[in-house]
Amino acid sequence: MTTIHVQKTARIHVRPRGPGQPGVARRLLYVFVAVWCMIALFPLLWMASTSLKPVTEPIGGLGAMLPKAPTLANYARVSEVLPLARNTLNSLIVASLGTVITVFLCSLAGFAFAKYNFPGKNALFYLLLATMMIPVEAGIVPTFIIMRRLGWINTYQALIVPRAATAIGIFYLRQYIVSYPSELIEQGRIDGCSEFRIYWQLVMPVVAPALAAWGSLAFIARWNDFMLPLLLMRSKDMYTLMVAISVLPVSEGLSTPWPIIMAGTCVAVFPLILIYLVLQRFQVAGLALGAVKG
Amino acid sequence: MRFAYIFISPFYLLFLVFGVFPLLWSFYLTFQDWNGLSPMSFIGLANYGALLRDSTFYDALRNTALYWLVDATLIISLALMLATVLQTRWLRGRGAYRVIGFLPYVTATVAVGLVFGMVFDQNSGVLNSLLKTFGVRPLPWLNSTQLSKIPVMVLDVWRATPWYMLIVYSGLQGINPELYEAATVDGASALQRFFSVTIPSIAPILFFCFITQTIDSFRLFAEPYILTGGGPGSSSLSIVQYLYRTGFTIFKLGYAATIGYALTFILFAISAAQVIALRGQGGVSEAGAE
Numbered sequence: 001m002t003t004i005h006v007q008k009t010a011r012i013h014v015r016p017r018g019p020g021q022p023g024v025a026r027r028l029l030y031v032f033v034a035v036w037c038m039i040a041l042f043p044l045l046w047m048a049s050t051s052l053k054p055v056t057e058p059i060g061g062l063g064a065m066l067p068k069a070p071t072l073a074n075y076a077r078v079s080e081v082l083p084l085a086r087n088t089l090n091s092l093i094v095a096s097l098g099t100v101i102t103v104f105l106c107s108l109a110g111f112a113f114a115k116y117n118f119p120g121k122n123a124l125f126y127l128l129l130a131t132m133m134i135p136v137e138a139g140i141v142p143t144f145i146i147m148r149r150l151g152w153i154n155t156y157q158a159l160i161v162p163r164a165a166t167a168i169g170i171f172y173l174r175q176y177i178v179s180y181p182s183e184l185i186e187q188g189r190i191d192g193c194s195e196f197r198i199y200w201q202l203v204m205p206v207v208a209p210a211l212a213a214w215g216s217l218a219f220i221a222r223w224n225d226f227m228l229p230l231l232l233m234r235s236k237d238m239y240t241l242m243v244a245i246s247v248l249p250v251s252e253g254l255s256t257p258w259p260i261i262m263a264g265t266c267v268a269v270f271p272l273i274l275i276y277l278v279l280q281r282f283q284v285a286g287l288a289l290g291a292v293k294g
Numbered sequence: 295m296r297f298a299y300i301f302i303s304p305f306y307l308l309f310l311v312f313g314v315f316p317l318l319w320s321f322y323l324t325f326q327d328w329n330g331l332s333p334m335s336f337i338g339l340a341n342y343g344a345l346l347r348d349s350t351f352y353d354a355l356r357n358t359a360l361y362w363l364v365d366a367t368l369i370i371s372l373a374l375m376l377a378t379v380l381q382t383r384w385l386r387g388r389g390a391y392r393v394i395g396f397l398p399y400v401t402a403t404v405a406v407g408l409v410f411g412m413v414f415d416q417n418s419g420v421l422n423s424l425l426k427t428f429g430v431r432p433l434p435w436l437n438s439t440q441l442s443k444i445p446v447m448v449l450d451v452w453r454a455t456p457w458y459m460l461i462v463y464s465g466l467q468g469i470n471p472e473l474y475e476a477a478t479v480d481g482a483s484a485l486q487r488f489f490s491v492t493i494p495s496i497a498p499i500l501f502f503c504f505i506t507q508t509i510d511s512f513r514l515f516a517e518p519y520i521l522t523g524g525g526p527g528s529s530s531l532s533i534v535q536y537l538y539r540t541g542f543t544i545f546k547l548g549y550a551a552t553i554g555y556a557l558t559f560i561l562f563a564i565s566a567a568q569v570i571a572l573r574g575q576g577g578v579s580e581a582g583a584e
Contacts, residue, residue: 029379036376037394039452043409044401046420050412059418105304112301119295124302131309133565135513137534138554139316141323141541145330146316162312165305195297224402226516227534231542242404246520249408258412265405276400280393 047269051075051262059258074263081251081260084267086237087244090156091268094229094240095222098160103215105165107207110173111199115185131167140231147232154238159228169214176210177203212282216275223272241268317558323551330547341552351553353528354536355560357518361447361532362511368451370503373458378488380459381466392463399456407449407520411436414445414521436522439529446517446530454510458503465499466492505568512561533557 050059051074053067078084113125136143143162152158180203188198204211229240236244245264249256324341326334345351376395380388398406413420414435422432435441469492477487493500515534518524524531524539537557541550 026384029382029385032379033385033391036379037391040394040398040456043406043413043452044397046413047405047409059412109302109305112298116295116298116301118298121298124306128305131313133509133561134313134317135509135534135557135561136313137513137515137537138558139313139320140537140554141547141551142316142319143312144542145319145547146312162308165308167305170302170305199301220400224404226402226404226519227538231538242402245408246404249411258418261408262412265408269401269405272402273397273400276397277393280396 044269044273047262047265050259051266053259055257055259057259074259075267077260078248078263078267081248081256082239082244082264083237084241084244084264087239087241088267088271090233090238091223091241093156094159095219097156098163098222099215099219101160101164102166102169102218103211106169106214107173107177107204107211108199109165109170110175111177111203113170113174114177115180115182115203128167128170132171137227140227144231153232154235158232159222159225159240162228163222166218169218172214173207173210176207180206209282212279216279216282219279220272220276244268320551320554323548324555326548328547329545334548337548341549344549345552345556350528350531350536351533351556354531354533357443357529357531358512358514358533360443361450361514362508364447365450365454365511366504366507368447369455369458369507370500372451372455373462373503374500376455376459377463377466378492380463396456396460398453399460401453403449403453403516404520406453407517410445410449410452411521437526439526442522442526442530445521446514449517449521450511450514454507458507461503462496462499465496469495501568501572505565508564508568509561512557512564 049066052070052072053059053064054069054071054073057068058064113121113128147153147158150158152161184202185198188202193201224242225240226242226246229243230246233239233243239247245261245268248261248264323334325336325338327337327340328334379385380392380395385391412418416422416432416434416437419435421435426432433441435445473491473495474487477491482490513534514532515538518530518532518535519538522530524535528536533553534557537550537553540546540553
């Protein structure tokens with residue numbers, strides 16, 4: 001079906017044009033795409049290349065693109081300045097535990113909004129959407145004080161609990177779960193499943209791609225989060241990677257050499273890129289969802 | 295039925311504790327002078343009065359508004375352009391471009407902010423040495439009150455565009471192909487198809503992007519914090535950065551809460567204006583519900 005359709009439209013596409021014109025357009029488009037990829041990749045490559053340079057090598061200029069004598073010494077140096085292994089562990093714990101919890105709670109609430117009718121449902125859903133308009137930053141002063149009173153400064157739960165269920169996550173997963181056939185849920189009830197079992201054993205396996213898509217976005221956001229960790233993680237051992245590398249430029253006096261800073265940023269960036277490359281195929285599921293939304 | 299309430303309760307409980315409660319307490323704090331340690335003292339509306347006369351606040355507000363307008367324009371038009379390119383039928387290697395194109399969003403702002411700091415450096419930066427080959431003298435990107443906003447904007451656009459590209463791209467997937475076929479049969483050129491089919495079809499999504507990008511712009515923090523520290527002077531300071539500095543560097547907590555409220559109020563006013571403007575046009579009223 002689809003192939004036939006694509007072939008047909010492709011023919012219509014090409015015919016009305018003059019000869020040669022599509023060729024030029026094509027070439028221009030590929031040039032555009034190439035430039036775009038260059039722009040997307042350049043800072044990452046520059047970061048990686050600089051991190052391998054001995055501190056004595058020039059870091060500026062296009063001539064100094066690649067290190068002349070690549071070395072891993074900067075990585076050793078940066079882990080002397082900061083407990084980077086510990087910081088990586090902190091980031092991993094906060095991001096993975098936070099993601100698992102948020103995917104669970106958001107899908108549970110999304111399921112309830114998608115498949116139940118209950119008094120106040122619409123009002124509660126609009127309230128949920130409205131909360132997206134409130135910048136968390138506006139309440140940051142009391143948030144800090146609450147965390148201090150709870151004794152949660154320098155703890156993982158300070159970063160995990162406040163965003164354990166997010167409005168956008170519930171909205172996203174509700175959109176996806178809505179299309180799950182209600183008859184199957186009814187059937188489950190007749191078979192004697194509890195409501196939670198219906199959610200857990202019937203719905204969850206089917207919407208797994210959406211959970212993975214949302215989970216990978218949630219993981220990225222938590223791994224890269226900066227303001228709250230900066231505020232709430234006050235000891236070097238509890239810094240997440242982002243906070244750790246943010247203090248790098250001033251941690252050896254006022255002039256930490258760039259290659260050492262870049263070794264730190266590489267440690268902060270490349271694990272996440274690897275995880276993303278593994279998980280990116282789930283984005284397709286997310287794309288299908290957008291179609292529903294549009 | 296009660297299961298539904300139990301299933302949705304975690305969000306609302308957390309929102310009460312970490313959303314409503316801080317906002318109410320924040321409101322109370324706006325009437326106090328407090329450094330976090332000594333007892334609070336009630337000072338009435340003095341914080342609000344001070345805010346209205348605070349030139350640094352106005353600087354931060356102006357900078358943030360500029361970040362918003364420039365970044366939103368660039369990000370959404372670039373996202374639309376890239377998504378359209380990505381959707382071109384005969385494009386080969388689409389999957390690879392999508393993955394590479396999304397990498398900036400995966401990269402942490404803090405990390406790439408440090409890289410951009412190196413790229414924009416006046417003496418050893420790549421940008422200036424590139425400009426030099428074209429005969430332009432080195433520019434003090436990060437150290438001039440006139441230029442310091444540019445690196446912040448570039449960083450934000452670089453990192454946020456892929457996110458919106460993904461949203462727009464998923465919107466494009468949802469357009470009925472028959473609309474394009476009909477337009478093609480009617481003799482519409484690619485450009486005409488873009489304006490008469492693509493844009494109207496994804497208008498609600500573009501509107502959604504614009505609203506989220508507005509909120510994100512007013513929450514800008516890490517970009518100027520890492521690149522310029524808000525300087526020189528307050529030439530690149532964002533509102534949230536000023537809020538953070540007031541609260542947690544000089545510990546004027548009551549005043550910081552007041553800045554937070556001003557931010558909430560401004561965002562609310564802008565969002566309301568956007569929704570009203572859109573309703574007034576009549577066209578895509580369902581987008582307001584998003």
